[in-house]
Amino acid sequence: MVVERAQLEYALAHSIGLPGFTPVGHLTADLQLLQAPQDWVSVLDQASNASLQLDDSFEPITPVYVVAGGQGLGKSTFSRFLANRLINRYGCVFYMETDLGQSELAPPGALALTMLIDPLFGPPFTHVGQVEPYHAVYLGTTTPKNDPDRYALAIKRLSSIYREYVSSVRIARKQASGMTSETNVNNMDDMDEQVVPLLVNTQGWLKGLGLDLHYSLCQEVRPTNYIQFY
Incomplete structure (x- = not known):
């Protein structure tokens, strides 16, 4: 049997x-x-069902999620749930790994930007060989305190690459469909196809220099949704 x-x-x-x-x-x-707590479910439902907002140029504002909090609070597990929800809605999501010591998709000591089109199952070691980073910066350390300036520059680099990709995809999709900025107002249901959201998994060091680096990260990625674990 x-x-x-x-x-x-x-x-x-x-x-x-x-x-x-x-x-x-x-x-x-x-x-x-593995069952998600009810407060997680509420946030996940909001992320997967929320209507996209338009900027002053009638372009959809790309959702950027920053998941923050101390160590051992479930940030990585929640981020997997959230990534899967975003994939279900948008078809793909960029996952930015900024935790050098406990990375989800990158090797220890590296910051990485990875495009996900398939859902994530299991702990980090089960992802090895399944996905390749779209771009990565290897710092060779498990903590940013050894070289905070280089850490901040690496995040700036990944954020810039993400924005360049989003801009190019949006232009290409609009040209292919013949859409203009004005038609976005009357085609709200089609805007999901123009959006590639970003999910940022942050480190658990949020005191002193760690808090300064976290603040710098938020200034760089400009989150539309900030999720704090206590």
């Missing part, structure tokens, strides 16, 4: 073809279900 069940789970995982996904058909004593 155990062998048959294992074979069935393997066949199901192979048929789905999603890297890192392994179905579990039964519960064991050492297996716990």
